[in-house]
Every structure is written in structure tokens, then in C-alpha cells.
Amino acid sequence: MADKLLTLLTKLAIGKWVILFLFLVIAINAFVLPVIYPRFETLDMQSSYSPEQAYQLIASYGEEGRQYYTLIELTLDVVYPLLSALMFISLTIFLFRRVFPPGSFWQKLPLLGPIVMVVDYLENTAIVTMLLNYPRRLDLLAQAANMFTVAKFGLSQLELILIVIGLVSWLGKAVYARVRQDRRRIDPKKS
Numbered sequence: 001m002a003d004k005l006l007t008l009l010t011k012l013a014i015g016k017w018v019i020l021f022l023f024l025v026i027a028i029n030a031f032v033l034p035v036i037y038p039r040f041e042t043l044d045m046q047s048s049y050s051p052e053q054a055y056q057l058i059a060s061y062g063e064e065g066r067q068y069y070t071l072i073e074l075t076l077d078v079v080y081p082l083l084s085a086l087m088f089i090s091l092t093i094f095l096f097r098r099v100f101p102p103g104s105f106w107q108k109l110p111l112l113g114p115i116v117m118v119v120d121y122l123e124n125t126a127i128v129t130m131l132l133n134y135p136r137r138l139d140l141l142a143q144a145a146n147m148f149t150v151a152k153f154g155l156s157q158l159e160l161i162l163i164v165i166g167l168v169s170w171l172g173k174a175v176y177a178r179v180r181q182d183r184r185r186i187d188p189k190k191s
Contacts, residue, residue, distance in 0.1 A: 116156060
């Protein structure tokens with residue numbers, strides 16, 4: 001099943017899609033989030049929290065803040081995880097196909113994108129449920145939301161590391177090919 005999904009996702013790993021997804025993620029982070037994202041500390045931007053800390057934050061939002069945060073979670077946070085996953089998948093497939101051998105372990109790593117997306121959606125679902133049920137406390141759900149938040153941040157960091165590995169490897173391979181080409185031009189016997 002993973003191979004079928006990867007084959008399907010590989011269709012997105014062409015230059016124009018990679019650039020489009022990258023541009024959209026950068027544009028949302030640079031221009032949309034600063035304008036519409038809540039101006040208060042949100043649960044999904046915490047690195048970790050206890051149920052007590054979660055409910056202190058939720059209480060601090062006030063009724064209007066909870067409604068606004070719920071709206072953001074049900075609109076922007078429905079689109080953004082998908083877009084982020086598409087950017088990661090297309091970019092890593094694009095890079096890894098050019099650097100690592102077909103069928104290698106590296107070629108399967110772009111499947112991390114859908115996993116991060118699902119974890120993000122689980123986190124968002126838990127947060128929305130807590131917001132909609134406030135003032136009723138759902139401590140088990142708060143613990144689950146925290147686990148999803150921690151997992152999302154950890155996996156997102158891994159995604160960034162993989163993108164850097166792909167970029168550095170791709171650039172290294174290009175530089176090596178260029179140096180080798182220059183050597184052949186200078187001394188054809190050393191090729």
C-alpha cells in the first residue's frame with residue numbers, strides 16, 4: 001500500500017507543483033498567519049502542556065477568543081496541514097529521486113508527510129473538541145492533544161532535517177558532477 005501511495009504522490013513531484021506548494025506554504029506563513037492567527041498563545045503552538053495548562057489557556061481566551069480559535073481550527077487548520085504535507089512530499093520526492101537510488105530507504109521517507117498531516121488533524125480535532133466543550137474538562141482528551149502536539153512538532157523537525165539532507169545532497173551531487181566535468185575538459189585522460 002505504501003508503494004502505491006508513493007507512486008501516486010510521485011506525480012506531484014514535478015517542478016511546477018513543487019514550486020507552487022513551496023510558494024503557498026511560504027506565503028501563508030509570511031502573510032496569512034500573522035494577520036488571521038489568534039494573537040494569544042494557542043495550544044497547537046505550545047511545545048507541550050498538561051491538562052491543567054491547557055485549560056488555563058482555554059479559560060484565558062474568553063468566549064470570543066474560544067470562538068475565534070475554533071473558527072481558525074475549522075478553516076485554516078483544515079487546509080494548512082494538507083498543503084504542508086503536499087509541499088513536503090513533492091519536495092522530498094523531487095530531491096530524493098535525483099540523489100538516492102530507486103527503491104532505497106530514502107525513497108520511502110516522503111511518506112512521513114501524510115503521517116504528520118494525520119497527526120496534525122488529530123491534534124486539531126482534540127483542540128476543537130475541548131474548545132467546544134468548555135467549561136467541561138476533558139482531561140484525557142487534553143493529554144491526547146498534547147501527545148499529538150508533541151508528535152507533530154517532532155515529526156515536523158524530522159521533515160525539515162530530511163529537506164535539508166535532500167537539498168545538501170542534491171547540491172553536493174551537482175557540484176561533484178560539475179567538478180568532474182571541468183576535470184575532463186582540462187585533462188581528458190583523468191576521467
